[in-house]
Amino acid sequence: MATIYDNRRGISRRELLKRGTVGAALIVSGRAVISPENAWGLEATALSPETVATLILIARDIYPHDQLADRFYAIAIKGQDTRAAKDASHKALIEDGVADLDKRAGSGGYRGLSWERDRVAILREIETTPFFQAVRGDLVVSLYDQKELWPIFGYEGESYSEGGYIDRGFNDIEWL
Amino acid sequence: MAAPYDLKDDGVVVIIGSGAGGGTLGNELAQRGIDVLILEAGSRIEFEDFINDEWESFAQLAWLDHRTTGGGWRVSKDFPNLPAWIVKAVGGTTTHWAGASLRFQEHEFKTLTHYGRIEGANLNDWPLTLAELEPYYTKAEDKMGVTRTNDIEGLPGNNNFMVFKAGADKLGYKECHTGRMAINSADRDDRMSCQQTGFCFQGCKWGAKWSTLYTEIPKGEATGKLEVRPNAHVVKIEHDKTGKVTGVVYADKEGKLHEQKARIVCLAGNSIESPRLLLNSHSAKFPDGLANSSGQVGKNYMRHTTGSVYAVFEKPVHMYRGTTMAGIIRDEARHDPSRGFAGGYEMETLSLGLPFLAAFLDPGAWGRSFTSALDNYANMAGMWIVGEDMPQEQNAVKLHRELKDQYGMPIPDVWFTDHPNDEAMRNHAYKQGMALYSAIGAIRTFPTPPYPSTHNLGTNRMSDKASDGVVNKWGQTHDVKNLFISDGSQFTTGGAENPTLTIVALAIRQADHIAKEMAAGTI
Ligand SMILES: Cc1cc2nc3c(=O)[nH]c(=O)nc-3n(C[C@H](O)[C@H](O)[C@H](O)COP(=O)(O)OP(=O)(O)OC[C@H]3O[C@@H](n4cnc5c(N)ncnc54)[C@H](O)[C@@H]3O)c2cc1C
Numbered sequence A: 001m002a003t004i005y006d007n008r009r010g011i012s013r014r015e016l017l018k019r020g021t022v023g024a025a026l027i028v029s030g031r032a033v034i035s036p037e038n039a040w041g042l043e044a045t046a047l048s049p050e051t052v053a054t055l056i057l058i059a060r061d062i063y064p065h066d067q068l069a070d071r072f073y074a075i076a077i078k079g080q081d082t083r084a085a086k087d088a089s090h091k092a093l094i095e096d097g098v099a100d101l102d103k104r105a106g107s108g109g110y111r112g113l114s115w116e117r118d119r120v121a122i123l124r125e126i127e128t129t130p131f132f133q134a135v136r137g138d139l140v141v142s143l144y145d146q147k148e149l150w151p152i153f154g155y156e157g158e159s160y161s162e163g164g165y166i167d168r169g170f171n172d173i174e175w176l
Numbered sequence B: 001m002a003a004p005y006d007l008k009d010d011g012v013v014v015i016i017g018s019g020a021g022g023g024t025l026g027n028e029l030a031q032r033g034i035d036v037l038i039l040e041a042g043s044r045i046e047f048e049d050f051i052n053d054e055w056e057s058f059a060q061l062a063w064l065d066h067r068t069t070g071g072g073w074r075v076s077k078d079f080p081n082l083p084a085w086i087v088k089a090v091g092g093t094t095t096h097w098a099g100a101s102l103r104f105q106e107h108e109f110k111t112l113t114h115y116g117r118i119e120g121a122n123l124n125d126w127p128l129t130l131a132e133l134e135p136y137y138t139k140a141e142d143k144m145g146v147t148r149t150n151d152i153e154g155l156p157g158n159n160n161f162m163v164f165k166a167g168a169d170k171l172g173y174k175e176c177h178t179g180r181m182a183i184n185s186a187d188r189d190d191r192m193s194c195q196q197t198g199f200c201f202q203g204c205k206w207g208a209k210w211s212t213l214y215t216e217i218p219k220g221e222a223t224g225k226l227e228v229r230p231n232a233h234v235v236k237i238e239h240d241k242t243g244k245v246t247g248v249v250y251a252d253k254e255g256k257l258h259e260q261k262a263r264i265v266c267l268a269g270n271s272i273e274s275p276r277l278l279l280n281s282h283s284a285k286f287p288d289g290l291a292n293s294s295g296q297v298g299k300n301y302m303r304h305t306t307g308s309v310y311a312v313f314e315k316p317v318h319m320y321r322g323t324t325m326a327g328i329i330r331d332e333a334r335h336d337p338s339r340g341f342a343g344g345y346e347m348e349t350l351s352l353g354l355p356f357l358a359a360f361l362d363p364g365a366w367g368r369s370f371t372s373a374l375d376n377y378a379n380m381a382g383m384w385i386v387g388e389d390m391p392q393e394q395n396a397v398k399l400h401r402e403l404k405d406q407y408g409m410p411i412p413d414v415w416f417t418d419h420p421n422d423e424a425m426r427n428h429a430y431k432q433g434m435a436l437y438s439a440i441g442a443i444r445t446f447p448t449p450p451y452p453s454t455h456n457l458g459t460n461r462m463s464d465k466a467s468d469g470v471v472n473k474w475g476q477t478h479d480v481k482n483l484f485i486s487d488g489s490q491f492t493t494g495g496a497e498n499p500t501l502t503i504v505a506l507a508i509r510q511a512d513h514i515a516k517e518m519a520a521g522t523i
């Protein structure tokens, strides 16, 4: 199983927002992709760790939110590795898809392209492929269904246990 | 006899489905002293167990059996196995629904007369008038506790409504309020009032919103004359050689088949499963499917002309707080061909949580144009458009030629393409919706495509003539006297209004008719 090691220091939301994540490099070490700055690692089981690191960047390029740390994208693509472990054809789909992107990107590979603009241009070329569809289709659920990131977007989630919003601002708009 | 009923009991009225149509009919018949058995494919999940989480709730309640879809609509590309968003559970889609409860307008029962022939549209007049249905609308509104009827106060407006109302005022719309909602604005009918939790689409955990699950069904059960059998998925309706139906075959939780006898069968599986079951019940006597001498079973599939408009503002709105459908504008609901289309539409506030908004705002979209919209989630307001769509013969629920479900029955293949009238209406509504939000300072607006169908109608339509409709004005099939259709598939045309109040009114009226005919011994 792919495992996400949680950041043990517990970064506050403010800190998360403050901390630019774009420059924070991911390191591949052994079977794992590690974010040394934010103290988490993702262990790849079926896919190569390089592929996993590239997937994390692809995920960000598909649904870019600068206020989200890489770990949210890592959690979001974790399912691809899990599925690849069970399904050889899925593993091939992902490995081949990433290899294709690396080839299109030139000598430095996909992760070697520094500008999002250049990476997105390549993704646009392949957006109708089964590889892209599989990654995006899963991601739109696996990314936005993470409860931990809802507050960053201002979505409060479950409200029954708080007694609903009847006394908590269902009609508190003031700017109209 | 008293519930529960024996498999061999051929005196019982069997209803297939426990949603708006089936659940209501079941209670109404039981109140009249008639033995009723509701067979429901889904399980029984009480409202305390609903989940305030969009995807988890979807997994808990939605109908996820295999379906396919085709035709020109975008849903067939974006959600190839999810033509409709409906429920498989006791209570049916009244667990998920928002609660908007509107009567049809008079002319909407007579569209062929009022709109005239429209090319490509299979318009027909209902064999019913508003005046005939009015007493039943009144009963339905009382039963469901619809706000702004029966001296029930309207719900308070939430933030999403206040934005909507400010825009409506700017555009000069006159009929804008917090709606006629089957949601308690004060304690009523042993149910509490709305706590503005904002998860109406996930099942109301307070029971404030009407659902057959915790109103009609327990009331019917209390008479001792109603049994609800969950996890009973009907796969076939059976008949004798005279052509009368004699019972149904259903699969239980383990997939084991049982035969349940019946005096009368009432079909209320919603507009995809109901025609599918008739088509799958073909026999030597009825080679094209049961009750299908007209060839109209499964045809004229309607889903309302829908779409949404979301808008981003400079400051917070928090649209998800409070009732999901918190208000309505009715000014565009009239029939006014000068706008470039026949029929009309309603505008109703709507909100989705972040997970669903990501999936439905612009399915398939990615990149910054898309994600920057979600970045402003807290500052978003939203509305839904619901208007009359044209019945078209080629829009149909068909049996899939190859694919079978877990019981070996052909799965439904749902075909839909917009009529030019639908497109003209949607474009008009998008323009109005965007203008409304822009008038009060929206920074960006998003004309959002239709979701998988929540309103499914017309596939066993009502007509006076056995040659062009499946059922008569009582929902009784023209071909088989003791077979009734009791859900939205009876609709001859869809009207601009959300359909459930009309489904419920028709079910109450049908109960009167069935009771009368049973007493007279004619069925
Ligand atoms: C998100 C959402 C919001 C909505 N909001 C509104 C609204 O505000 N206002 C409004 O008027 N309408 C609304 N609707 C639509 C409304 O829910 C439906 O119109 C209504 O529930 C349809 O009633 P029905 O009886 O036809 O079918 P359903 O309520 O869907 O019930 C059908 C039942 O039959 C069962 N069934 C199907 N096939 C079989 C079988 N073979 N054997 C046994 N059981 C079977 C199903 O499991 C289901 O429980 C909404 C729908 C959704 C999804």
Ligand code: SF4
Pocket: A164, B183, B193, B194, B195, B196, B197, B198, B199, B200, B201, B203, B204, B205, B206, B207, B208, B209, B322, B323, B324
């Ligand atoms: S907003 Fe009101 S009706 Fe909707 S789920 Fe919450 S309490 Fe129920």
